[in-house]
Amino acid sequence: MDAALATLDIRDAADAVEALRVANARHMPHAILGAGSKKRLGRHSPLQEQISTRALTGVTLYEPEELVLSARAGTALREIEELLDAHHQQLAFEPMDYAPLLGGAAQSATIGGVIAVNASGPRRIKAGAARDHLLGFHCVTGRGEMVKSGGRVMKNVTGYDLSKLVCGSYGTLALLTEVTLKVLPKAETEQTLLVLGLDETSCLAQLRRASGSPHEVSSFAMLPADASPLRLEANAALLRIEGPQISVATRCDALIAQLGDSGARFDTLPQAESAALWAAVRDAAPLAPLSGQVWRVSVAPTDGIKVVETLRRANAPILAHFYDWAGGLVWLCLESAEDAHAAAMRNAVDAHRGHATLIRASDDIRSRVDVFHPQPAPLAALAKRVKESFDPGHILERGRMREAF
Amino acid sequence: MTLIMPAPEPEILARRDELIERLRAILPAQNLIIDETARRAYECDAFTMYRALPLVVALPETVAQVSAILALAAEMNVKVVPRGSGTSLSGGSMPLEDGILLGMSKFNRILEIDYENRCARVQPGVQNLAISRAVEGRGFYYAPDPSSQIACSIGGNVAENAGGVHCLKYGLTTNNILGLEVVLMGGEVIRLGGKHLDSEAYDLLGLMTGSEGLLGVVTEVTVRILQKPVMARCLLLGFPSVASGARFVGAVIARGIIPGGMEMMDKATIHAVERFQPCGYPLDAEAVVIVELDGTQAEVDYLVDLVEAIAREEGATTTKVSNSEVERLQFWAGRKNAFPAVSCIKPDYLCMDGTIPRARLPEVLAGMDEIAKREGLQVANVFHAGDGNLHPLILYDASIEGEMERAEKVGFDILRLCVAVGGVLTGEHGVGVEKRNLMGEMFNEMDLKQQLRVKCAFDSFNRLNPGKVFPTLHRCAEFGMMHVSGGKTPFPDLPRF
Numbered sequence: 001m002d003a004a005l006a007t008l009d010i011r012d013a014a015d016a017v018e019a020l021r022v023a024n025a026r027h028m029p030h031a032i033l034g035a036g037s038k039k040r041l042g043r044h045s046p047l048q049e050q051i052s053t054r055a056l057t058g059v060t061l062y063e064p065e066e067l068v069l070s071a072r073a074g075t076a077l078r079e080i081e082e083l084l085d086a087h088h089q090q091l092a093f094e095p096m097d098y099a100p101l102l103g104g105a106a107q108s109a110t111i112g113g114v115i116a117v118n119a120s121g122p123r124r125i126k127a128g129a130a131r132d133h134l135l136g137f138h139c140v141t142g143r144g145e146m147v148k149s150g151g152r153v154m155k156n157v158t159g160y161d162l163s164k165l166v167c168g169s170y171g172t173l174a175l176l177t178e179v180t181l182k183v184l185p186k187a188e189t190e191q192t193l194l195v196l197g198l199d200e201t202s203c204l205a206q207l208r209r210a211s212g213s214p215h216e217v218s219s220f221a222m223l224p225a226d227a228s229p230l231r232l233e234a235n236a237a238l239l240r241i242e243g244p245q246i247s248v249a250t251r252c253d254a255l256i257a258q259l260g261d262s263g264a265r266f267d268t269l270p271q272a273e274s275a276a277l278w279a280a281v282r283d284a285a286p287l288a289p290l291s292g293q294v295w296r297v298s299v300a301p302t303d304g305i306k307v308v309e310t311l312r313r314a315n316a317p318i319l320a321h322f323y324d325w326a327g328g329l330v331w332l333c334l335e336s337a338e339d340a341h342a343a344a345m346r347n348a349v350d351a352h353r354g355h356a357t358l359i360r361a362s363d364d365i366r367s368r369v370d371v372f373h374p375q376p377a378p379l380a381a382l383a384k385r386v387k388e389s390f391d392p393g394h395i396l397e398r399g400r401m402r403e404a405f
Numbered sequence: 406m407t408l409i410m411p412a413p414e415p416e417i418l419a420r421r422d423e424l425i426e427r428l429r430a431i432l433p434a435q436n437l438i439i440d441e442t443a444r445r446a447y448e449c450d451a452f453t454m455y456r457a458l459p460l461v462v463a464l465p466e467t468v469a470q471v472s473a474i475l476a477l478a479a480e481m482n483v484k485v486v487p488r489g490s491g492t493s494l495s496g497g498s499m500p501l502e503d504g505i506l507l508g509m510s511k512f513n514r515i516l517e518i519d520y521e522n523r524c525a526r527v528q529p530g531v532q533n534l535a536i537s538r539a540v541e542g543r544g545f546y547y548a549p550d551p552s553s554q555i556a557c558s559i560g561g562n563v564a565e566n567a568g569g570v571h572c573l574k575y576g577l578t579t580n581n582i583l584g585l586e587v588v589l590m591g592g593e594v595i596r597l598g599g600k601h602l603d604s605e606a607y608d609l610l611g612l613m614t615g616s617e618g619l620l621g622v623v624t625e626v627t628v629r630i631l632q633k634p635v636m637a638r639c640l641l642l643g644f645p646s647v648a649s650g651a652r653f654v655g656a657v658i659a660r661g662i663i664p665g666g667m668e669m670m671d672k673a674t675i676h677a678v679e680r681f682q683p684c685g686y687p688l689d690a691e692a693v694v695i696v697e698l699d700g701t702q703a704e705v706d707y708l709v710d711l712v713e714a715i716a717r718e719e720g721a722t723t724t725k726v727s728n729s730e731v732e733r734l735q736f737w738a739g740r741k742n743a744f745p746a747v748s749c750i751k752p753d754y755l756c757m758d759g760t761i762p763r764a765r766l767p768e769v770l771a772g773m774d775e776i777a778k779r780e781g782l783q784v785a786n787v788f789h790a791g792d793g794n795l796h797p798l799i800l801y802d803a804s805i806e807g808e809m810e811r812a813e814k815v816g817f818d819i820l821r822l823c824v825a826v827g828g829v830l831t832g833e834h835g836v837g838v839e840k841r842n843l844m845g846e847m848f849n850e851m852d853l854k855q856q857l858r859v860k861c862a863f864d865s866f867n868r869l870n871p872g873k874v875f876p877t878l879h880r881c882a883e884f885g886m887m888h889v890s891g892g893k894t895p896f897p898d899l900p901r902f
Contacts, residue, residue, distance in 0.1 A: 065655040066762050066793075088661055118603060129603055131611055132580050147855045148848070153760040154573060154792035155832035157566045157615045158840075158847055159874065160856050161579065164611020168604060185661030208521055214544065214632045216700065247704030254701070300522045300600035328522075328601055353584075353596075355605030373605035378593040383607050385862035390855070401606060 007033065007050040013138060013146050013177045019051050020144035020175070020395060029398035032171040034074055034110030038117055040102045041359065042170050044366040045399035053112055056177060061152065064089055068135065068152050070180040073112030080111055084183055092184040093130050094121030094278075100288040101360055112176045118168030121282035122219035122240065125211070125325045131167035133182045139166065139174035142391020152180050165386070171397040172405065173390035187242035190218075192274040193252050194267040195237035195259060200224060203237040204305055204327040206259050210239050211301070211326045213258055215251040218242045219278060220326040227286040227322045230277065237264075240278055281324055284359075287333040292319045293340050293361045294333050299354030301328040308332070310348035316341050328354075336361070342369045349373070372401055380404070410457065410838070410872045413503035417460070417483055424483060424505075425461055431473045436511070438462035447506050450488070451553070452496035452839055454755075454809070459486070459500035466511040468586065468594060468624045475622065476592030478505060484868050485590075487618040489529060489561030492553040494756060495837025497565060497617050497873060507622060509560050515539050516625070522600045523630055524583055529560025529623045533567070536628060545630040548575035551833070552744070560623045566615030568833035570666045570740075573791035575631070577833070579614040584627030587613060587620075590864040600627060612859070617835050618870040620863040634699035637665060638709050639736040642716045643690030643723030647671065648767040650692035653719035654790045655763060657696070657712055664712070666697040667791035668740050671770065674747065674785045674798075678739040681746035686739050687723040694790060695736055740787070744798065747785045751800035754785075755812045759823030760832035763793045769826060773797055776818045780811040784819075794832035795823070821846055836874045844876050853877075 010016045023030050031048040033039070053074035061070035064087040071080055077095060084090050095114040099106040109119075115137075120129035136150025149162035166173055195206050200222070207220040219240035225232060241251050256266050269277060280286065287294055297307055304327040311318060317335035324331070334341050340361050349356045355373035358366065375383065380402070387394075387405045394405050417424075428437055438444055439461055448456040460483075465471045478485045484504035491498055500506045512528035515536070519525065520543060525536060533554040536547040550569035551557055557567065563585065568577045575581070584598035597610040604610060613620055644650035650669055657664065670678070670693045675686045686693050694716075698708045709726055716724050727733035739746075747754055761769050770786060777784040777799065787796045797819055801812035820830050824846045831840055844853060853875060860867070861881035871878060 063762070063764070065659045066764060067658060068762075118608070120603070124602060128576065128580055131603075131608055132576065141855060145851050145855065147852050149852065149856075151760075151827075151829045151847075153762060153794075153828055153832070155568055155577065155760045155789070155794045156829040157577075157833055157835055158830045159836065159844065159853075160620075160859055161566065161611055161615045162856070162859070164579070164608040164614070165859075167611075168606075168608055173607075185658070185663065188661070211523060212520060212545075212632055214635045214701075216634075243700070244704055244707055246707050247701055250701055250703045298601045298603055298605075300519075300524075302521050303601075325602060353599035354601040357605070375606060376595070378589070379595045379597075379609075382589070382595065382609070382862065386607055386609070386612075386859065389858035389862040 005047055005050055007052050009052050009055045011055050013140055016051065016140040016175050016177060017144050017146055020140055020142065023395045024144055024393050027393060029395055031397055032175050034113040035076070035108040037104045037109045038098050038102070038113050041098060041117060042400045043371045043403070044363040048398065051175060053110060059083060060178065061180070067154065067183050068180060069183050070152065070178060071111050072178050073176045074110050077109045077111055077114055078107045085186070088186045089183045090186045091133065091181065092123060092127035093133050094123050094282055095119040095130060096121050097283045100283045100285050101294060111179055115167055115176060115179050116169065116171050122221060122278050122324050125220065126218045127184070131164050134163040134167050134179060135182050136180040137163060137166060137176055138178040139176045141174045142393065142396040147174065150180065154182060170400045172387055172401050173396065175396065188244045189248055189271050190240060190242040190274050191248050191252055191271065192269040192277055193239040193241065193255055194269065195239070195262070196232065196265040196267060197234045198237065198262060198264050200235060201305060202262060203235050204323065206237045206262055206264065207326045208301055209259060210255060213255065215241070215255050216243070217255070221281045222323040222327065223286065224322060227320045229280040229285055238277065238281070240274065284331045286322055287320055287331055290319050290333045292333040292335050293337070294331065294359045295345055295356050296359050297330040297332065297349055297354065297356045299328055299349065299352050301326040303352040303354065304328055304330045306352060307348045310351060311344060314344045314348070316344045338365070340365050340369045346374065410501065411878060413501070417503040420481065421460055424481060427477055428461065428463055428474065431470055431477065432463060432465060436464045436466065438464070447488070447500055447508070450491040450493040450496060450498045452494055452499065452837060455496060455499060455838065457500050457502050459506035460503055462506045462508055464508045464511050468588065471588045471622055471624055472592040472594055474505065474507065475588055475590055478868060479591050479866065482866065482868065484871055486870050487564070487622050489558035489564070490532065490556050492557040492561065493565065493835060493837060494758070495831065495835040495839040497835050497837040499838050501872065509558065512560070512624065519600065520545070524600050524627050525630055526625060526627050527559055529563070529626055530558050533557050533559055533562055540630050544633050546633050547628050548581050548631055549578050559626050559628065563614050563623050563626055564616065564618045565833070565835040568794070570668060570789060572789065573667065574663050574665050579611055581629050582610070582614065582626055583629055585610055585613055585623055586625035588622045588624055590621070590869050598627065617837065617874050619860055619874060620869070634665070635701050636705055637697055637699035637733060638705050639727040639733045640696045640709065640712055640716065641685070641723070641725040641736045642694045642696065642721045643687035644692045644694065645690065645720060645722050647692045647770050649720045650694050651763060651766040653694060653716055653721065656715050656719055660711065660715065662708060662712065664696050664791060665699040666695070668695045669693065669788040669790040670740065670743060671786040673783065674743050674787055677746040677750055677785060678743055681749055682738065682742055684735050684739040685725070690722060695740055743787045747798050747800060750783070750785070751802050753801050753803045755799040755801065755816050757797045757799065757816045757819055758794070758831045758834040759820050759828050760792070760794045761823050761826050761828035763790065765826040769795070769822060772822050773819050776822070777815050780815050782812060782815055784815070793828070817843060838873055841874060842876050844874070
C-alpha cells in the first residue's frame with residue numbers, strides 16, 4: 001500500500017543528518033517509520049516520503065547494576081524486553097502494544113516508536129510513563145542537526161529536560177537515533193485481587209480507596225462485565241499487587257480486609273493469569289474485537305465515570321468501555337460516525353480537565369477530525385513555536401499532531 | 406571574581422524611576438521594595454559567593470499582578486529574575502542590577518487538597534515540607550525531600566527539579582507533579598496538565614520542570630501526594646573501603662531491591678559527624694552506608710535480612726539494624742548533620758553536585774582527593790549512593806587570600822571528572838550561574854543551540870532570568886527564532902561571557 005512512497009533507510013545519525021538536510025532543501029515533508037506498528041496513530045496526513053530506522057538497531061549499553069540501558073531507535077522493543085527479562089529487570093512503564101487495536105504484527109514495535117508516543121501501561125500510575133524513564137537521547141532535529149540531551153545517570157538537571165519534550169512528540173521535533181532508559185528490577189511475583197459484583201460507581205470507589213491505602217497497589221483497573229477479557233459475569237475492579245511473595249500475600253489480605261465493607265466478592269489471580277490480564281488491559285484488548293472508533297481519555301480519577309455519564313446523556317453510542325489508572329484513564333469504543341462523535345467527546349472532557357485522543361478511526365476521519373485534544377490559543381501558539389525551534393520547515397511528521405504543523 | 410554577568414544596561418538603569426512608577430500602578434506599596442537596605446536582603450540566594458543588588462524587588466500576590474509585571478517588563482524591555490525562598494545552591498535566583506527581582510513568597514497558600522485524586526493544588530511559595538505537614542493527618546506525604554525542605558518553596562523545586570534522599574524509589578519533582586499554571590514573559594497565562602496523567606501534546610510540564618526560571622513564572626503547582634509507607638527500618642553499615650561500599654550498593658540493586666534511601670559517607674565526613682554529634686558511626690570504617698527499607702512490616706523485615714546478608718558478603722565490618730523509630734532516626738541524624746558537621750573542620754565549604762555511574766565511584770573519589778590535594782584543600786563526601794549523585798564538600802576558609810578561588814577550581818575540576826566518567830554536572834542543584842561556564846564540558850555547540858532555541862520559543866527577547874544556565878547569551882534572531890515586535894531588536898550590543 002505504501003509502494004509509491006520513497007523510503008530511505010538510515011544506518012546512523014550521519015545518514016539522518018544528510019536525509020534531513022536534503023529534505024529541508026527540497027521542502028519535502030518526511031514521516032519517520034520504525035516497525036510501522038503505530039502508523040495509524042495520530043492525524044492522517046497526505047502521503048509523505050519516509051525515513052526508516054529499521055537498520056538503526058542494537059542495544060549499545062546495558063548495565064543492570066546501574067539500572068541503565070541504551071539502544072538505537074530501531075531496536076525491537078521485544079529484543080530489549082527479552083534482554084532485561086534475562087536479568088530479572090523490566091521497563092517499569094510497560095509500553096502498550098498497539099497491534100491488537102490498530103492491526104499489524106503483534107509485539108513488533110521499536111523502542112524509538114515507544115518513546116515517540118510516550119506509550120505506557122497500567123503501572124503508569126505507580127511507576128510513571130515512558131517520559132519518566134527516558135534519561136537521555138541522541139537525535140537529529142528537523143533542521144538536520146545532531147543533538148543530544150540528558151545522560152545515562154538517574155539524577156540529572158543539567159540543561160533543559162528535552163527528554164520530556166521528545167517523549168510523546170510523535171516524531172514532529174526530531175528523529176531519535178538512540179535512547180537511554182532507566183530500567184528497574186522485576187517484582188519477584190504478582191497477584192491480582194478481583195473485587196466483584198459491585199456497580200460501576202462502587203467499583204471505581206474501591207479503586208480509589210485502594211490507591212489511598214499504604215499497600216502499594218501498582219495498577220488499578222475496572223472492567224465492566226461486558227468488556228471483561230476474563231468473561232466474568234460481573235463488573236470487576238482489579239488491583240495488581242507486586243513484590244516479594246511474603247509481602248504480596250499480606251498486602252492482598254490487608255486489602256480484602258480494608259475493602260470488605262463494600263459488600264463485594266473477592267477472588268485472586270495468581271502470577272501467570274495476573275500478568276496476562278494486565279497485558280490485556282495494557283493493550284486495550286477488550287475493545288480490539290469491536291468494529292467501532294476508539295477514544296482514550298485521561299482525566300482525574302474521579303472524573304472518568306463523569307465523562308462516561310455525560311456521553312451517555314448525550315446519547316453517544318458507546319459499544320464498550322473500561323477504566324485504568326484508578327478511573328482516570330477511560331478507553332471507549334463508540335459506533336463509527338463521520339465526526340467520530342468528537343464534539344460530544346470534547347464537551348464531556350472539557351467539563352473537567354484532561355484530554356481525549358482519537359486512537360482508532362479511518363485515515364479519512366483522522367485527517368478531518370482533531371485526533372489530539374485542542375489547546376487554548378496561547379498554548380497552541382507556544383507549542384507551534386516549540387515545534388519550530390526544532391523543525392522550522394515543518395519537515396518532520398507534518399500534520400501528525402496538529403494541522404498547523 | 407571569575408563570574409561575569411551581563412553588564413547592566415544603562416538605559417534601563419536610567420528608567421528606574423519610570424519602572425517603579427509603573428510597578429506602583431500594579432502593586433500595593435508594601436509589595437514593592439525600593440529602599441537599598443531592604444533590597445540588600447535579596448542580593449543573593451544560598452549560593453553566596455556572588456551577589457548583586459536588584460534594581461527593584463516586586464512581591465506580587467495574584468496571578469493578575471504577575472501577568473501585569475511580566476507584560477510591563479516585556480514592554481519596557483526589563484529583565485526579570487524569579488525567586489522562591491532563595492535556597493538555590495547554584496545561584497538560580499541571583500538578582501541582576503538592571504532587573505526586577507520577582508519574589509513569589511506571598512503565593513503561600515495551599516489551595517486545595519484532593520485526597521480522592523491523591524493530589525494537592527498549591528501556590529509556588531508554599532514550603533516543600535508544609536505540603537507533607539498539611540496532608541500527614543490522613544497518612545499522606547509529598548515525596549521529594551530536598552535537604553532544604555523546611556525552607557525551600559515548591560515553585561523553586563519545580564524550577565530546579567529538586568530531588569532528595571528518596572529519589573531512586575520515589576522520583577524527582579518532575580515525577581511527582583501533575584499540573585502547573587505558568588505566566589509567560591509576555592504576560593500570557595497558560596495551564597499545563599491538571600489532576601490527570603500525561604499531556605495532550607508536547608510535555609511542556611516536563612520541560613518547565615528544571616528549567617531554572619528561564620521559561621516562565623510558575624503561579625500554581627498540582628503535586629501528587631502519596632500514602633506513607635506502613636513502616637521503615639534502617640541499616641547502618643561500615644565498610645573497610647569505598648570500593649567495597651560501592652560494590653555493596655550495586656549488589657543490593659542487582660538483587661532487585663530498590664531501597665527507599667541509600668546514602669554513603671566517606672571517612673572525612675564520618676569523623677566530622679561523630680565529632681559534631683556522636684550517633685554511633687564506626688570510626689574505623691572508610692565508608693558508611695545507610696540503607697532505608699520501607700513498606701509493610703513483612704516486606705521490610707524480609708528485605709532487612711536480605712540486605713544485611715549482602716552487606717556481610719561484601720565485607721561490611723559494622724552492621725546495625727534499627728529496631729525502633731528512635732534508632733532509625735538516630736542512624737539518619739549523622740547524615741542530616743553532615744553539612745553543619747564539616748563546617749567545624751573549616752569555616753566554609755563549597756557543595757558540588759555531580760552525578761556519576763555508580764560503579765566509577767572508587768576511582769572518582771580517588772581522583773577528587775588528588776584534585777583537592779593539588780590545591781592544598783580537603784574534600785568530604787556525602788553521596789546519594791543509590792542514584793549516583795555525589796555531594797563533595799570542598800572545605801576552605803574564605804578569610805585566607807585565594808582559598809575561595811582555589812576551592813572553586815577544585816569544584817570545577819571535580820565536575821569535569823564526573824563528566825569524563827560518563828556523569829553529569831548537576832544531579833539536583835541546577836546549573837544556575839555556578840556551573841554555567843562548564844556546560845561546554847557536557848554539551849557541544851549544537852546541543853546548546855537547540856536548548857537556546859527552546860528558550861527563544863518561550864522568551865524571544867531573553868528577558869527572563871538571563872545569564873543563568875548558558876555560557877553565552879545569544880539573540881534569538883541568530884537562530885531565526887526572533888519574533889520582532891515593532892521593528893525593534895532588543896540587544897544592540899550583546900555581551901558574550
